[in-house]
Amino acid sequence: MTLQKLKRPVSLFDMALDGIRSSIVDGTIEIGEQISETRISEQLGISKTPVREALQELRREGLVQIDPRKRTTVFKPDSQQLSELFDMRVLLETGAAERMYQRNREQSAGLMRAVVERMQRAVEREDYRGYRALDSDFHQTIIDGAGNGLISETYRPLSSKINVLRNRGLLDPYVVHKSFAFHQRLLALLENAEAEEFRAALTTHIQNSQKDYEAWLATLSPAD
Template sequence: MDAATSRKLDTSNFQERAADGLRQMIISGELEPGLPLSEVSLAETFGISRTPIREALKQLQIEGLVEIRPRVGTFVVVPSRRELNELFEMKQLLEGGAARLMAARGEVSELAAMRENVRQADAAVEAGDTARYEELVHDFHEILIAGADNGKLATHYRLLMNQLAYGRLVHTSLSQPGRSIASEHEHRTVLELIAAKDGIGAENCMRRHVHASQQALMSQLDS
């Protein structure tokens, strides 16, 4: 391998590492919506040159996580109310479809994992452990997507979740009084319908659950 090829591979690896790190920082809320992003500061944070940082930011712009404004700067995207509503509409379709597909598969390993998730979530809600319940909400939806056993659906779902920065939104929606209890009841109902192989019922219930989360989120944002 010549030196030029080696440098190209190094740049590609650095870009991927920076993109992965920045993506996670945005999704988790560590980098808040509207925050300006400095190539110099990010290069120092990741211990790499500005070139792979610049390329990583371009990739995240394609994914809908950052906005690059020529001659102004680069910023973490602030989704509009319309964009949030559109993303949640897509979430309804994808997760509803995943519930229907999982129900058709019968007694698969993901169903056992979902049962255990709901059991632990019941305990977390009863104990008032919102932080733990937030983790279990994330896991429930991940199990659902895995249970659908559809790679294309999973790929589109990952992109959507990144654009939603869903972890931050879950925290906001669950801060609505009574939402954790309602959310866990909705999860349990979805589980029961999937276990009963009621694909249509599971899909409709999952879509209602996503819609209820959306309403809770919007209510908290308005307040």
């Protein structure tokens, strides 16, 4: 007789962490919004303790800020923080791209082509929410292609912050089409093994994204 291995139940902490993080990333909880432990615990149907622990973890990830008065708010980067965020993104993604070319170029190109084909279908259907998720997958392909666990671990919280911005700033169809054209160009450079050109284009793409998010953040009032 063979028994199936039992699956561990998801802890209340993990449930709270995943639920709050997803709500921040997808825009259910807005940038700069104050978060109430009581309200979240009531909505999730759990006690405050796992919610409080989840918020502390999200603070370590940089997705929420807790001030001296114990108020918890979703991060809202100023111009300096945004610049530092994208500077770090350039360093990690271009560094990962260099390793990807050395170790996993052909495999990564195949994975990236599959993502770009799905991106194209999303654009054609005007499924911009789906496109934004695929945008994240595209850049994760570069990180994974490096084959370096420390790079992936360092990138993870950065990726969460980028996704928060991506799901709010990448709404204009014009910006989406411009973004897609750049992703197509990056794929072509990867398939043609043009390493220097790929890293240069990736840097330009990330810098252009920063400008788009700066323009979007400038439209928000201080109270938003």
